[in-house]
Amino acid sequence: MLNADRVRKVNVDGLVGLIRGQIITPENKDYDETRKLYNAMIDKRPAVIIRCRDVADVIASVRFAAKEGLDLAVRGGGHNGGGLGSVDDGLMIDLSLMRGARVDPVARTAQVSGGSLIGDLDHAAHAFGLGTPAGFISTTGIGGLTLGGGLGYLTRKYGLTIDNLLSVDVVLADGSFVTANADHNKDLFWASMGGGGNFGVVTSFTLQLHPVGTVIGGPTIWPLEKAVDVLKWYRDFILQAPVELNGFFDFLTVPPVAPFPQTLHMKKVAAIVWCYVGSTDEAEKALAPLHSVGDLAMYGVQPLPYPVLNSMFDGLYPPGHQWYWRSDFVKEISDAAIDRHVENALKLPTPSSTMHLYPIDGAASRKANNESAWAYRDAKWAQVMVGVDPDPANATLIRNWAVNYWNDLHPYTMGGAYVNFMMDEGQERVQATYLENYARLASIKQKYDPTNLFHINQNIRPSS
Numbered sequence: 001m002l003n004a005d006r007v008r009k010v011n012v013d014g015l016v017g018l019i020r021g022q023i024i025t026p027e028n029k030d031y032d033e034t035r036k037l038y039n040a041m042i043d044k045r046p047a048v049i050i051r052c053r054d055v056a057d058v059i060a061s062v063r064f065a066a067k068e069g070l071d072l073a074v075r076g077g078g079h080n081g082g083g084l085g086s087v088d089d090g091l092m093i094d095l096s097l098m099r100g101a102r103v104d105p106v107a108r109t110a111q112v113s114g115g116s117l118i119g120d121l122d123h124a125a126h127a128f129g130l131g132t133p134a135g136f137i138s139t140t141g142i143g144g145l146t147l148g149g150g151l152g153y154l155t156r157k158y159g160l161t162i163d164n165l166l167s168v169d170v171v172l173a174d175g176s177f178v179t180a181n182a183d184h185n186k187d188l189f190w191a192s193m194g195g196g197g198n199f200g201v202v203t204s205f206t207l208q209l210h211p212v213g214t215v216i217g218g219p220t221i222w223p224l225e226k227a228v229d230v231l232k233w234y235r236d237f238i239l240q241a242p243v244e245l246n247g248f249f250d251f252l253t254v255p256p257v258a259p260f261p262q263t264l265h266m267k268k269v270a271a272i273v274w275c276y277v278g279s280t281d282e283a284e285k286a287l288a289p290l291h292s293v294g295d296l297a298m299y300g301v302q303p304l305p306y307p308v309l310n311s312m313f314d315g316l317y318p319p320g321h322q323w324y325w326r327s328d329f330v331k332e333i334s335d336a337a338i339d340r341h342v343e344n345a346l347k348l349p350t351p352s353s354t355m356h357l358y359p360i361d362g363a364a365s366r367k368a369n370n371e372s373a374w375a376y377r378d379a380k381w382a383q384v385m386v387g388v389d390p391d392p393a394n395a396t397l398i399r400n401w402a403v404n405y406w407n408d409l410h411p412y413t414m415g416g417a418y419v420n421f422m423m424d425e426g427q428e429r430v431q432a433t434y435l436e437n438y439a440r441l442a443s444i445k446q447k448y449d450p451t452n453l454f455h456i457n458q459n460i461r462p463s464s
């Protein structure tokens with residue numbers, strides 16, 4: 001498997017004495033394990049991987065890449081669909097040794113190291129009965145998730161992850177280290193709220209936390225024959241539901257495991273996964289209208305520690321599967337769009353493939369489009385078609401399904417997509433994502449990274 005001859009050779013002598021973490025080149029026995037990404041469809045071979053242990057390691061790595069003229073990638077949690085945490089023949093800064101969160105329970109904040117996963121933050125914050133919006137799978141990196149926006153179970157109540165971002169510590173392209181927040185380097189802070197990893201390596205995120213201990217959550221499932229009714233009910237219901245209630249819609253094939261009833265095993269279904277921040281009584285009241293849809297096949301909503309809900313589907317989506325996804329922002333779900341959805345749901349190509357509609361209204365919609373780099377505050381959902389399978393032989397099958405499904409629905413959407421749900425889809429798609437914010441982002445990029453050292457990402461090009 002290891003083929004050092006295929007990879008560019010880089011002399012790493014200049015790093016001796018500067019790195020406390022590990023320097024891994026293709027000859028190293030750990031090379032293949034370390035370069036692995038969550039999406040096994042992407043197989044990149046960096047010339048050198050530096051597993052940074054601290055900020056000083058990151059500074060030395062950035063300076064080394066610039067001096068040697070190496071393409072530079074930054075790996076946070078390694079979850080990016082397009083594999084943008086790694087690079088062929090370049091330098092990968094791997095932040096996976098820089099994990100953990102320090103909670104200030106009085107100020108209700110967490111200082112989260114740049115390579116942390118959602119599970120690390122949940123673990124630290126839950127001990128104090130606190131939490132903040134992040135994603136639905138606990139192995140996702142806080143780094144890429146936050147810099148792209150971050151949506152999760154608490155988004156209707158507390159906004160996107162970036163709406164809870166208080167400060168970032170950043171190593172810039174010239175190796176200097178700055179803090180950006182509402183008072184310092186305000187332009188960089190604005191760009192860090194949705195602009196991705198374009199502006200530097202974030203070694204630490206400070207996030208606002210909220211009282212979130214036990215939530216009332218879990219799935220409700222209907223047979224696929226009810227999908228049109230469920231989706232029509234959901235699109236109207238969720239937008240006027242209390243913001244304490246979050247529910248993402250999905251098509252899935254029910255896995256043959258508890259707690260799903262045997263009668264549903266391996267059946268294609270329509271589902272909504274709920275999270276209510278409040279008491280069981282309030283949750284039942286808020287959810288009562290769903291019983292009007294009829295034919296409910298499973299009601300799996302129950303009190304759960306927030307970290308348990310956040311990791312409920314981890315086992316179904318372990319690292320190492322093939323992934324191909326396509327996304328768009330959605331303002332309205334028309335009857336015609338619902339018909340197209342259901343046609344494509346019938347063709348779910350593999351048991352792990354799915355389609356999700358994540359609500360981004362409520363608190364997430366309270367900001368204007370130019371208050372952060374995230375340019376779609378008027379969107380109501382982020383839609384994503386996700387082809388997944390463990391078998392590389394099915395890579396084309398899942399890719400074709402996701403692309404065809406996306407092609408069918410794209411005319412019913414707002415045109416751009418959530419950066420974190422995009423593959424490597426080119427400049428046109430990046431610009432469609434940032435809309436009128438793109439020009440401002442490009443000038444901030446010009447200021448902080450004029451040579452575009454950080455270009456392995458959904459790239460914002462320097463303005464001149």
Ligand SMILES: Cc1cc2nc3c(=O)[nH]c(=O)nc-3n(C[C@H](O)[C@H](O)[C@H](O)COP(=O)(O)OP(=O)(O)OC[C@H]3O[C@@H](n4cnc5c(N)ncnc54)[C@H](O)[C@@H]3O)c2cc1C
Nearest residue numbers: 076077078079080085114135136141143144145151197202
């Ligand atoms: C199973 C799964 C579930 C997901 N669920 C959600 C969800 O619920 N909500 C949601 O919003 N998104 C979700 N996502 C999307 C996720 O936000 C993106 O894949 C994101 O890029 C992951 O971040 P990462 O750090 O793990 O990725 P990586 O692949 O490590 O990095 C992604 C990008 O971010 C940059 N980056 C990462 N860390 C840093 C850093 N510290 N400093 C500078 N740049 C950095 C990288 O350079 C790269 O360009 C999910 C993804 C997967 C695979």
